[in-house]
Amino acid sequence: GRTGVPEVVWGLGKTPAQIASILQQIYDQSGLAMATRIAPDIAQEIQSKLAHCTYDALAEILLVGTPQVNHPGVVGVITAGTADQKVAQEVLVTLQYLGWRGQAFTDVGVAGIHRLLARWPEIQPCDVLIVVAGMEGALPSVVAGLSQVPVIGVPTSVGYGAQWQGLAPLLTMLNSCAPGVAVVNIDNGFGAAVLAGQILRVAARFAGGC
Amino acid sequence: GRTGVPEVVWGLGKTPAQIASILQQIYDQSGLAMATRIAPDIAQEIQSKLAHCTYDALAEILLVGTPQVNHPGVVGVITAGTADQKVAQEVLVTLQYLGWRGQAFTDVGVAGIHRLLARWPEIQPCDVLIVVAGMEGALPSVVAGLSQVPVIGVPTSVGYGAQWQGLAPLLTMLNSCAPGVAVVNIDNGFGAAVLAGQILRVAARFAGGC
Amino acid sequence: GRTGVPEVVWGLGKTPAQIASILQQIYDQSGLAMATRIAPDIAQEIQSKLAHCTYDALAEILLVGTPQVNHPGVVGVITAGTADQKVAQEVLVTLQYLGWRGQAFTDVGVAGIHRLLARWPEIQPCDVLIVVAGMEGALPSVVAGLSQVPVIGVPTSVGYGAQWQGLAPLLTMLNSCAPGVAVVNIDNGFGAAVLAGQILRVAARFAGGC
Amino acid sequence: GRTGVPEVVWGLGKTPAQIASILQQIYDQSGLAMATRIAPDIAQEIQSKLAHCTYDALAEILLVGTPQVNHPGVVGVITAGTADQKVAQEVLVTLQYLGWRGQAFTDVGVAGIHRLLARWPEIQPCDVLIVVAGMEGALPSVVAGLSQVPVIGVPTSVGYGAQWQGLAPLLTMLNSCAPGVAVVNIDNGFGAAVLAGQILRVAARFAGGC
Amino acid sequence: GRTGVPEVVWGLGKTPAQIASILQQIYDQSGLAMATRIAPDIAQEIQSKLAHCTYDALAEILLVGTPQVNHPGVVGVITAGTADQKVAQEVLVTLQYLGWRGQAFTDVGVAGIHRLLARWPEIQPCDVLIVVAGMEGALPSVVAGLSQVPVIGVPTSVGYGAQWQGLAPLLTMLNSCAPGVAVVNIDNGFGAAVLAGQILRVAARFAGGC
Amino acid sequence: GRTGVPEVVWGLGKTPAQIASILQQIYDQSGLAMATRIAPDIAQEIQSKLAHCTYDALAEILLVGTPQVNHPGVVGVITAGTADQKVAQEVLVTLQYLGWRGQAFTDVGVAGIHRLLARWPEIQPCDVLIVVAGMEGALPSVVAGLSQVPVIGVPTSVGYGAQWQGLAPLLTMLNSCAPGVAVVNIDNGFGAAVLAGQILRVAARFAGGC
Amino acid sequence: GRTGVPEVVWGLGKTPAQIASILQQIYDQSGLAMATRIAPDIAQEIQSKLAHCTYDALAEILLVGTPQVNHPGVVGVITAGTADQKVAQEVLVTLQYLGWRGQAFTDVGVAGIHRLLARWPEIQPCDVLIVVAGMEGALPSVVAGLSQVPVIGVPTSVGYGAQWQGLAPLLTMLNSCAPGVAVVNIDNGFGAAVLAGQILRVAARFAGGC
Amino acid sequence: GRTGVPEVVWGLGKTPAQIASILQQIYDQSGLAMATRIAPDIAQEIQSKLAHCTYDALAEILLVGTPQVNHPGVVGVITAGTADQKVAQEVLVTLQYLGWRGQAFTDVGVAGIHRLLARWPEIQPCDVLIVVAGMEGALPSVVAGLSQVPVIGVPTSVGYGAQWQGLAPLLTMLNSCAPGVAVVNIDNGFGAAVLAGQILRVAARFAGGC
């Protein structure tokens, strides 16, 4: 599209038939299509109608066709807890769909800061960092304090009580004392991946590409 | 610093003496220093103590020394209303302090969409766009729908009633139907400029610089 | 009724038997009856008891009898996303029940402003505009900036995270920088249709009718 | 302007010099100009610079030039308490500026329902009703239940404690059990007047005018 | 008990066995027992274990034994919509359990003020009035403005969107412009009945009883 | 008035001239008048214009004429902290104005439960209890658990941080585990006194009076 | 671990297979493992795979191995209502897992203060007190006013309406007029037990242990 | 007092005369008195009336008499930013008043994690840690992850925009992924100090003291 982002179907509130038909249409035009927020049973129904269609059960994403990573740059995707993997996987599959390279760093939370520091040599070379965090969502502040590259914070709804479905980490990231954290909506792994891709596209353009 | 962002003093809750002394210290180390959120009377008091110190009354920023734009790339700074100029100026002065080029586009709001479209040819070549918006804060959605580059939304507290000191545009930007808008805190022009600079630094690195 | 609006049954929290009996009573008096917020299984149960009863599955509305459009004027009903169709359909069926003409304009969202502008020649002749919008709900601001006729904004609960079940677009519409947007409750397609009808009735009275 | 509403300056966050200069510019183009939210001392400063300029101290509005009521139709403006007069006056002056006829009905609150009923014969002939209400804001529900014409509710910040600066009447009006109440922002008398004018303009068009 | 209110079991979060055993214990001591918030299937399970046990399916209350009205005074229980009957019935059954006389007045809402006025001669003789109201909850304000006796407002969670599960009518009642409305928790018909009984007990004591 | 409550002027948002003139009017009709929420300087201005006018500086109430306690029954007014005295005094002066007898019990907070129990023999004979409480507002729960008479809770805005201007004690009182606490608006001593009077009036009527 | 707290698995959002495998791993290292927030059906599935595994159905906790109380000091765990037992049991099982002695005090709520006072001689010797309270959550204030030892408040989501899933008791405890109450997240019995253990560990260290 | 905490006067909402008289009274009984939240001008007025009275201008605390540190154990008080010093000082002066030893660790924030780690050898020996943090308030999570001793988090209102006067760090601390953080009210340095003292008193008792 005009904005440089291939179209993506948002699965919520659509029937399997509607989703299948839009996916088919996008696939016919571009050889690649994707739908997010697809529950397993809906996925199965759509897969039975649509060829070339694979389902990522963790991310709850349907892909039609085989995306290729064809851009330079690496997006690091950092998480602390097992429960945040779902959103992190939405990031990773979306990056792949859009043609960017993602690299996952798991189990590096704020409550065990030495684990994060131990892995920092691997994290540092990344060109953009996406930090997915539920509970209090403090990880982006720490990461942004360590890093020179843009940090995108994705608050998740993982937690309970006064976490209020992601309000707590959302406020945390908006108020980060390390300046310059880019915040997206709660559980919005998709949007974080799109933003990371836009950042790398600027870089590619500077470098003479895109 | 390690994170590539020169230190900046946050003026709120500090005495003029404290601010002057921290500015002096940073200036002595790096030949350049900056403090944000400085009310006019506080500024005057500090200027009487500190040499090489200029005050931007709209942005309420004190600069010590003369910053140079010494990086490639242009950050477009888009606003609709007169009342948002204050935050936009915080963006522009911070960009300048950090060595990035900013370009202001004013009076291009959502309620007069044709004015925005008329100026699009000038806006399009920018490498990053920062959209500063109060009231309902719908402008970043429209801009992100038109553009391929990263869009940073800065909600402002300009408005009244159910605007709730910036809550309305903050939620608007977080829920943008154009994916990939990077959101920062309410009235946080400083953070938006830092983020834009980090994005351009990635690009510069790709292009062989930084 | 005295207020010029035929009675309508609100289906939530009523048993099928209760709904059927109230519908029968209204139908017997006026030859036409309607109930909103009727889930499919409840609808089926009522239809098995009540003659002349049709169900609009998208709007989740039961109609008894056949309404006639018998008033002048056209209400444009504008939406961006597939998921907002449900509420838009509540608007359209209610307009029809009340005797007003509605015209749907779909897929014209804020993130693709050129699609909206392309269809503006069709939208402009409408006498009242109802804009149904979830996510960030920015569309009414843009539409009200383009139009001279009254614009009614219906925020929907379509979205997730910081959309908070419609809070985000509700605040957006209340703070519209284009003045004069009439806001109704979240997902309240019914109320928007009633309001549009009241506006057209004033016009009809001026023109010598009603 | 294109939207049929003459431009109006929003005084908050602008210097007297800025306001005076914009007013002058609008006045030079159209022979009439208006600025809202002008505190008394700011007003005095502007009046000393600008000819033909009158100040409505209750509404805190500056008018340049003499508006004429030149459209058919009457807008009833209903209030209960003395403290809501300020917002009601913003409605009345804006109506006048836009060329519409307003008629005030004061001291007809919900806690003394017989006073409202006693005045109903005078209220009924109005073509649009604007109800300005603070505290719990119940008046629009009652008025909309009595009337066939469009009712616009303006919640005000008048009250204390759990009124939360207008949140209470805002929610009240959005949830009105009498369907079809058009709600605008808290204290937004200006927006209510613009909306009423847009409604009457539709009517005038039907009747062959505008 | 010391506070003059017979014990009542709150059913939420308890197993049928726990509820049955507590009810048995209270019944053995006082010849009467009651449990609120009992879903139909739980009720059936308890009834199969406990003698003398009747279930009010609308109020979702279990009664053990047969209460007698044995105090002077009448509590009027006023509602507008069908959906509020559930909470009103919790009021009526609790009054009965506590030995007070309740009288129901239904379908007398704010949107049809003449129906309320028409029934006022029947309502006026009541000694205490409980007004149960969902949606915007404006009815207690109107009733308190008409009446000299204490008015207890019970906000209900009946509504949708910006009603926020009873927040809207709760705020409405707390901000009532008719002074002296006693507010209880959302959907708390039980508490309203207890309070009404306490008010009548004071009266009975003055009159030489209790 | 019809509702049995003499009229009272709410001072917020009115000019001294307006207040003086309304007070004069009420006083001329009934020989007694009262205005609440009158700041000291406004009071002085009004007193200079109006005869028979006394000012209670703690309650910020102006009284015109000399009220008489002429009804049976006693209202206990219970507070814990010094800072809540202001609202308690609004209760006491309003009771006096309405002709009811009030009795103050101070320094009996929840954090020193033995002080409350020590004074219980004095508190117990009261016919209605008003508990004024800021901070967490737990006192009404304890008092209602000890007493058989109606308990009215007045949450105050006394506190800081997560007290949120009275939200904390408001929620506390609405959720009291001792059933039947009547809650009024934050800092609404006036409303609590009116309600207490209405309760005692029922009692007086039963006893053959009023 | 480094922080002195053995690892504990948080069950929410993990598959039975994931939980079983992490538990096995911890158990193999330390001879003891625990997982919280395990629904009964998940528990059964895990127990079928894992030896030495017992399930506490009230606390919804899985224990692998047999913990020993091996530290001095007693933690009193105080509750008022039956519905809070679930969270209290999470406290007790966690204490046991960590090696601390817990003692339960049930049915001692704020609405029956004499029951609390009657049991005070048993409560007083405890070294730390954990107060678990839903509804309005006033109990920690009263307990902290009676006791010299640290009081930890655990707000629970038990209640309805304006209790807002634990918001009411959370605010109550944060604003306690008895100073020094330690507050943890809503329903966070686990965290309260960890904190109590940390407090006793300091004591043990002073006494020469740990 | 019974609870082992000497009385402390809360200065807000009291006149200088009231504060002076309560301080005198406490001092006469115990040879030591303290008042918090005393603005500089109020302090001066009180100091002119009261002997032995010193004012800590940063903490805004008045002390009468000379407190002695006479208990074992050390409380570490950790802060990141200059603006949080005010609350940290309230902690330190209160500790001193209560007889406990406090040790300040400043400028060790989350955005510069290496500074915190560098000072850890000094922090580790403390017996209790109080972490005072505004902005996003992430520091207690990191500290609790590093430490075995009890960590008390004090959220502060330092910040702007979506920090909402301390809401952001309050939620952060309640949701800490490092378990066992004790949270107190926003800006409540006093309460944190009292709690730390209570924890050390348990320890002292174990060790044979107190």
Ligand SMILES: Nc1ncnc2c1ncn2[C@@H]1O[C@H](COP(=O)(O)O)[C@@H](O)[C@H]1O
């Ligand atoms: N998980 C997601 N979160 C937010 N936006 C999404 C997501 N998946 C798809 N979208 C966006 O939703 C839009 C498509 O919406 P629709 O037309 O309703 O399918 C596209 O612009 C996508 O950018």
Ligand SMILES: Nc1ncnc2c1ncn2[C@@H]1O[C@H](COP(=O)(O)O)[C@@H](O)[C@H]1O
């Ligand atoms: N979907 C809807 N949203 C809001 N109000 C409705 C809706 N459908 C019906 N109503 C209103 O609900 C009232 C009927 O409520 P009831 O008496 O409970 O059936 C009528 O006055 C309608 O105006």
Ligand SMILES: Nc1ncnc2c1ncn2[C@@H]1O[C@H](COP(=O)(O)O)[C@@H](O)[C@H]1O
């Ligand atoms: N009191 C008011 N409330 C809301 N909007 C207003 C008000 N007064 C003027 N406006 C709008 O504010 C816009 C002008 O804003 P500005 O360019 O900042 O002066 C105009 O479009 C007006 O429609």
Ligand SMILES: Nc1ncnc2c1ncn2[C@@H]1O[C@H](COP(=O)(O)O)[C@@H](O)[C@H]1O
């Ligand atoms: N800064 C403070 N924050 C919270 N509570 C305080 C503070 N200063 C004193 N207090 C408490 O306030 C109570 C005294 O309140 P008062 O009787 O109004 O002076 C004492 O119990 C103190 O524990």
Ligand SMILES: [Mg+2]
């Ligand atoms: Mg960084």
Ligand SMILES: [Mg+2]
């Ligand atoms: Mg874009």
Ligand SMILES: [Mg+2]
């Ligand atoms: Mg328009």
Ligand SMILES: [Mg+2]
């Ligand atoms: Mg009507």
Ligand SMILES: [Mg+2]
């Ligand atoms: Mg009344």
Ligand SMILES: [Mg+2]
């Ligand atoms: Mg009681």
Ligand SMILES: [Mg+2]
């Ligand atoms: Mg204590």
Ligand SMILES: [Mg+2]
């Ligand atoms: Mg720790």
